[in-house]
Amino acid sequence: MEKTAFRRIAPGAAVLAALLVFPHFVKGSFPMHVMIMTFMFAMLGVAWNLLGGYAAMFSFGQAAFFGIGAYTSTILLMYYNVNPWIGLFAGGALAALTGAAIGIPCSNLRGHYFAIASIAFAEIVRIQFNNWKFVAAAEGLSLPLLPASLRNFMFHTTKAPYYYIMLAFLALSLLLCRYVSTNRMGFYLRAVKESHEVAKGMGISFVRYRLYAIMISAFLTAMAGTFYAQYILYIDPESVLILPISVQIVLVAMLGGAGTILGPVIGAAILVPLSEYTRVWLGYKGTGLDMMIYGALIMLISAYQPKGVWGMLTSIGKRAK
């Protein structure tokens, strides 16, 4: 009995320990950057999963929440001198409210209609920011360089603090996702996913839980947005609000395995390093070969391993038993 428990925890603990000591062994900034981006997309994938994985609301508009998070904290910092950590929560709250505002009219949309509506919504947000003088429109915002400290959420000479912050964010999202999925809310969401008709019988509560899911997802996505702004120190609509970001988030969740807690993490751990390193190895020639490989991989995995890599691993595990 105890041995089983150990076996269950050991691999997870080992991975976590390896991740915790990683910055002490790898000094190059690029591997660190790849890891940070991996964590960030894993977190975004986990947030998406609450919508798409559990409730079958396939959102292709997560970039809107990401951008709202990035812009809110940055505007607060630049114009009103508000600490980015407070900005982080302000951005999250604003994104959650926006999510609710768009989620109420869209809650009766299903499947592809929801997907297209989310694209339309995110594009409207992007176009608005791109023309909005208050947020410097297309010129974008360069964050003021403050002294490096945890309080300022800004570090200049090392990436390690960014690494640990993002890892903590990811852990937080995973715990939240786990909590939701084992909770009554997870049950309701899955019920909606299985059958709209049955869920309708449950009355108003399913709309309410769908709304909760959108709000939590938007909040987490906006947190990652604030992180991005503090990490890159420059944001513009072209880098935080565009459709390819939303698509990347969906791909991460789907390839890893939608509807599973760890799926998006696996997806990010494959896709992000793949796209970063193929760019490094092949992209400099400008032939498009790197993206060809990326595209081929996506289409082959989704056609031949539609349950994602996590699903594939699980079935291998089952067969081995």
Place this chain on the structure above:
Amino acid sequence: MQGKKTRWLTYAMALVFSLSMVSAGVAADKEIRIGAVYPLTGNLASTGLDCLHGAELAVDIINGKYPDLSLPLAKTAGLPNLGGAKIKLITADTKGEPRNGQAEAERLVTQEKVVGMIGAYQSAVTKTASQATERLRIPYVCSDSSSPTLTERGLKYFFRVSPHDAGFARDQLQFLKDIEKARGVKIRTIAVLYENTEFGSNVGKQVLALAPEYGFKVVADISYTANATDVTSEVGRLIRANPDVLMHASYITDAILFTKTFKEMGFHPKGLLTFAGYIEPGYLPAVKADANGIIVRSTFALDLAKSKPLVAKVNALFKKKYGIDMSENAARSFGAPFVIADAINRAKTTEAEAVVKALLATNIPGSELIYPWKGIQFDPKSHQNVYARGILVQIQNQKYVTVWPFESAAAKVIWPFPAWAGRK
């Protein structure tokens, strides 16, 4: 319940993944590694490659012996003060995204051990890339991004050789004043048309701010969505405003579409003054005779060869290597490697502080440039080349011809804009 194997497989994957990240970049002794970041895939790939070709040719010239070229470091192989060390260009793809600009700049510095950086083309990407080199204390010489904000940031390691959009906007307006005087015409109204990404909005802002100073009335201020499927409503607005002169800032896709739509709807101002997209290599082959009469801001034109034989020689080399004539983009990117190599050569070291000091003391005379400038010297505060200026070229018989400033013009400017009908 997942199987035991699964868990260990995950673990193994995590391990392999971590190991794969540790890749080493070892630099050889006798080479000086310079990073070059450009958008080599995506929407701007065509432009990015063009820029890269310019920079590559410059490196060839620095590294080889070209006794008949009056360019800096051309006559000797490599950098004489560093024992003939060769420049090696390490290229990286940004995909046109600011976050990749930062990541690639950091990777090139920390892993590929580059000692200097050039490129980026898009101002937004140059912003993040140069911010990264600033933090890592590596000199960055840019000769292809034109946003005025880049040299307003007070960065210590960032230098710009080429003119910026505020300068370009002034050139265009000054040209209008000059043509009024030279031809005895009166220009009253202008329309400003610009795409709404960072580049276009910046140009729009500059023109709008400067136009009253030159005594022109802005009758239309139109910002539009880049990569549009159809621009008839934009052109409709222009026809409604009926300006004497149109100033248009766009990338290549919109430049092609607008030219076609101007013709189709018969929009015919007295002058068509444009930026950027109209001078990219893909533009002229795509629209041919419909482009005749359009005036574009530039830093370079092949006909500068008339007063500068150097231009023809460099273009011959470019054509030999890439099979096409040197474009404005390639020519602009051609400048940065010389500036950085010259500074390293004078500093006799690649150590950043010494190179920055040498860059500040840069004094390359106009005779050693393919641009029509007095030379290259950096403003001690902003690090902008004080002699950088634009020229205006006009498309005449499907060739770019220098028409302004009038003293270095290769041909007389055709004014007003010729009729659309009967073009061949």
Place this chain on the structure above:
Amino acid sequence: MYEQLAQQIVNGLLIGFLYSLIAIGLTMIWGVMNIINFAHGDFLMLGMFISFWLYTLYGLDPLFSIPICAGALFLLGLLIYRFLVSKVMTGPGLAQLVVTFGVSIFIANAAVYFWTPDFRMIQNPLLSGTWTLGAVDLSIPKAIASAGSVVVSFLVFLFLRKTKTGKAILATEMNRDSALLMGINTERVNALSFGIGSALVGIAGAFLSMYYYIYPQVGGTFGLISFCIVALGGFGSIEGAFVAGILIGIVQTLGGYFFDPAYKYAIVFAMYLVTVWIRPQGLLGW
């Protein structure tokens, strides 16, 4: 303000008819298989490139390469259905959404690999120039493309209503299970509709290549707008896509003219959102 109203409405119609033709191909695939083909814009790009190469290498005018574009895209559609899409038909809904994303990224970058990212344009096709009808200037290639769009849409409409295969496609679209019970080979119907849908966008590509620039990413905006058109018209509804395409063309053009060009696509997206809010199944969906 209003002196150009007629001209702008005509322009809106011209782009609208083209949108319709692009969207009809998408709506067929969508309606029959309940799959969004995110590579639709890239198929359009392929159609344009095929037309371009036929013109450049063999001097064949885009007008005559229409059947070749249609045929080539039909085959490509069949292949993609057979080897990729059919694999996800019974799988999780998300895999169906994502598989075509992979195809899209792959095709766009294969185009970069083989044909470089350069911009091309077909010079002096047979159809070029402008007709002036009173106060309205009419671009000849755009007008012919619009006429082509109407003809092709009508033919598709007839095909679905009058032929046995067409009826089988419609039946599958309405109810897959019943169609199966009635002895319709739904697998064949799927493959056929994917092929026809792709062929239609190939035709649109040939028309578009007469007056639009061509490069590997050209399909992006067209693809995005065609999703909105299809959803606005109602998934699977040919008539819906036709009407919605024209509607969006006009809204986009008049919105740009009277309101602000920088927001013209925002207006289109907002119109879509408002419509599905009021009528979740789209204009002519069921």
